[in-house]
Amino acid sequence: MFPRLVSAAAETFIAHGFQRTQMQDVADVLGVAKGTVYGYVENKDALLGAAPRYADGVVPPPGVGQLPVPASAERESAALVAERLGNDLGDLRVVGGATALGSRPATRRHRCRSSHAGRPARAWTAA
Template identity: 45%
Template sequence: MPRATPSDRLPKLLDAAAGAFVEHGFHRTQMDDIAERLGVSKGTVYRAVDSKEALFAAVIEWADDPDGIPATGIDASSDVALVAGRVAGDLATAVAALELTSIVGGRKRLGAVDGFGVEVERITSGLFGVMRNRRTSVMVLDRCAGEIPELGAVWFGDGRYALVDLWHGYLELRSKQMAAKVDHSILARTIVEIITIWAVKMPWDPAPRPYPDDTSTACATMVRNLVTGVPR
């Protein structure tokens, strides 16, 4: 069992671990890499967590919510697929609160083209917020899921593609109001990727360039133009 670690050090440990997993992937990341990022010995890391698997699971579960780390310290399950499933479930619950879900499920009607554009922006901004709130978990899962078969099946099946399917259903419902007649499955995947890039991946750029402060608005405008047509 790991020994107790001061609570103020645990968020720094999770940040360092997340950075290492994003840079190296799961298999190539060593505890030495994480210790080096923290400026401590590997033994210090092992005093906080039993294994790399448990640390990976802890990153997925708490890196975006360090206040949620138990008072007893990092005691996450090393079952990474189980933890990934919880993240996918959290995303699904958050997305269920967005208008996108109610529109597809309830087949809500909206006739005006201007109203359609506003609706697209509102949905995009909502999903942007959901993804931004879990940006570390999503980034680490996206980077590492391909290395762990059981993790990939959970994340890309229940996580990423669930969002694609929701957008696909929405676009099918709104097809008559769309400016371009394009393959809705491709457009849905493109929209999810755009939101993921702006909400999740952009903050991880190794050499970031300046972007608008309100990236949510910029992303929403981009998706609106993609779906409804760029204003003349």
């Protein structure tokens, strides 16, 4: 259940933002009562801290004796995210002139497909 909670929380925070997300929103995604969520995390701040800490599976989920997960110390979650991004970005490198689309540079052009109210609609395609 805890991995599902973390995944649902991450999706809800991304969709609605931290301020607008309520614990009930996460409970609704999971199909459980709000009180069930509080059995796993102390509050919304704890849920926000749990998302980057446990979502990728690098850190194993807490055991039953460690629940509910307390809120992270101030800036602890930000430091964790920065550390993880730093580790991942350190492994990236540019190879030759390759792009995400292949070995040739990406270019775009537009063409008319239909008109709406007398103006042509544009569809972007790779050259």
